[in-house]
Amino acid sequence: MPASPPTLRDRRDPLTSRLRGFGTTIFAEMSALAVATGSINLGQGFPDTDGPPEVLDAAVDAIRNGVNQYPPGPGLPVLREAITRHQRRFYGLEHDPDTEVLVTAGATEALAGALLGMLDDGDEVVVFEPMYDSYQACIAMAGATAVPVLLRPQPDGRYRFDPDELRAAVSPRTRLLLVNTPHNPTGTVLDPDELATIAEVAIDNDLTVVTDEVYEHLVFPGATHIPIATLPGMAERTVTISSGGKTFNTTGWKIGWMCGPAPLVAAARTAKQYLTFVNGAPFQPAIAVGLDLPDAYYDELAADLATKRDHLVTALDAAGFTTYRPQATYFTTVDIRPVEPDGDGVAFCRQLPERCGVVAIPNQVFYARPEHGRHLVRFACCKRLDVLDEAAGRLAGLAAGAPT
Numbered sequence: 001m002p003a004s005p006p007t008l009r010d011r012r013d014p015l016t017s018r019l020r021g022f023g024t025t026i027f028a029e030m031s032a033l034a035v036a037t038g039s040i041n042l043g044q045g046f047p048d049t050d051g052p053p054e055v056l057d058a059a060v061d062a063i064r065n066g067v068n069q070y071p072p073g074p075g076l077p078v079l080r081e082a083i084t085r086h087q088r089r090f091y092g093l094e095h096d097p098d099t100e101v102l103v104t105a106g107a108t109e110a111l112a113g114a115l116l117g118m119l120d121d122g123d124e125v126v127v128f129e130p131m132y133d134s135y136q137a138c139i140a141m142a143g144a145t146a147v148p149v150l151l152r153p154q155p156d157g158r159y160r161f162d163p164d165e166l167r168a169a170v171s172p173r174t175r176l177l178l179v180n181t182p183h184n185p186t187g188t189v190l191d192p193d194e195l196a197t198i199a200e201v202a203i204d205n206d207l208t209v210v211t212d213e214v215y216e217h218l219v220f221p222g223a224t225h226i227p228i229a230t231l232p233g234m235a236e237r238t239v240t241i242s243s244g245g246k247t248f249n250t251t252g253w254k255i256g257w258m259c260g261p262a263p264l265v266a267a268a269r270t271a272k273q274y275l276t277f278v279n280g281a282p283f284q285p286a287i288a289v290g291l292d293l294p295d296a297y298y299d300e301l302a303a304d305l306a307t308k309r310d311h312l313v314t315a316l317d318a319a320g321f322t323t324y325r326p327q328a329t330y331f332t333t334v335d336i337r338p339v340e341p342d343g344d345g346v347a348f349c350r351q352l353p354e355r356c357g358v359v360a361i362p363n364q365v366f367y368a369r370p371e372h373g374r375h376l377v378r379f380a381c382c383k384r385l386d387v388l389d390e391a392a393g394r395l396a397g398l399a400a401g402a403p404t
């Protein structure tokens with residue numbers, strides 16, 4: 001009898017070996033848990049209020065006025081020009097909107113385009129951990145290897161890296177240095193000395209730097225965001241990535257961009273054109289309107305979020321955690337061990353909705369070496385104050401049950 005053809009079940013795992021170990025993201029699991037349990041979702045970082053009306057109206061106008069077909073591959077000129085004005089106004093950086101700016105489907109696609117467009121099999125990328133979860137997956141998809149450098153929490157709430165560890169992480173195979181400031185999940189803003197160290201390592205080893213600056217405008221009083229491209233010798237080797245999602249409360253629009261030297265942007269564009277080709281035509285002119293909003297908009301955005309950060313930090317302190325006060329971003333990390341001596345962040349986050357009706361994210365998922373983040377958990381503050389205060393009330397119950 002001829003052998004019957006193999007069934008799907010007989011075949012090998014259909015997932016590419018490059019993505020083994022990258023299952024469903026914890027964000028999907030935790031957001032589903034929030035819905036299923038009616039919990040307050042302080043897990044995924046998306047705001048629960050709309051962005052500036054000028055920006056929303058501009059998108060509606062664009063839809064009504066026929067901006068509904070494929071935009072040009074590099075993005076609509078009106079947005080690329082607004083991005084160059086923004087880089088000049090806030091940082092004194094100059095870019096040619098035609099060759100040095102690329103509009104992407106969120107910062108996520110800018111990162112994917114940069115990594116897929118510039119990495120070869122066997123290359124290494126030096127990256128700080130914890131890190132935004134798409135970095136490791138994109139590096140793996142590119143056939144490259146992530147070489148992590150640990151950021152360690154300090155008593156002042158900031159995270160720091162050891163410069164010697166950074167230098168030691170560079171090898172002859174290192175192609176890129178991947179930086180994120182202001183940083184998710186730690187809320188740390190790299191200071192001038194840290195940036196200078198990274199720049200020195202990049203220049204000494206002739207490395208390209210890809211820097212993710214999506215939280216550039218969510219910086220609290222006392223800290224200043226400095227794009228690494230502004231340091232001497234860095235503009236010529238840096239791809240700077242950002243997006244409109246965080247700055248204009250439009251995370252669902254997925255309008256991002258990169259700026260950098262033309263050859264680097266061209267390499268990223270080559271990969272990007274086969275990912276989405278283009279996206280979000282009517283949202284592009286709307287984000288352009290946002291980028292030209294007066295300073296008062298940006299000041300209020302940061303001030304409003306600082307108030308929310310304060311409410312969240314107070315609540316987390318009161319719940320009994322060791323809290324690392326962030327300098328920027330939506331996020332605050334806590335060490336759960338004073339509340340949960342076992343310190344298993346994943347188990348803690350899975351139980352939290354049932355224990356007190358709040359959802360958070362275990363930081364372990366942001367590490368290449370998860371043991372470093374086992375006891376850490378991230379909460380987001382980008383919610384209305386009444387929601388944060390309700391969450392505070394719920395979290396207060398944890399302190400009551402904490403070991404004495």
Ligand SMILES: Cc1ncc(COP(=O)(O)O)c(C=O)c1O
Pocket residue numbers: 045105106107108109132180183184212214242243244245251254255256
């Ligand atoms: C550090 C970091 N980079 C990139 C992104 C993704 O940005 P976008 O939604 O524009 O793709 C996020 C979103 O949370 C982020 O935290």
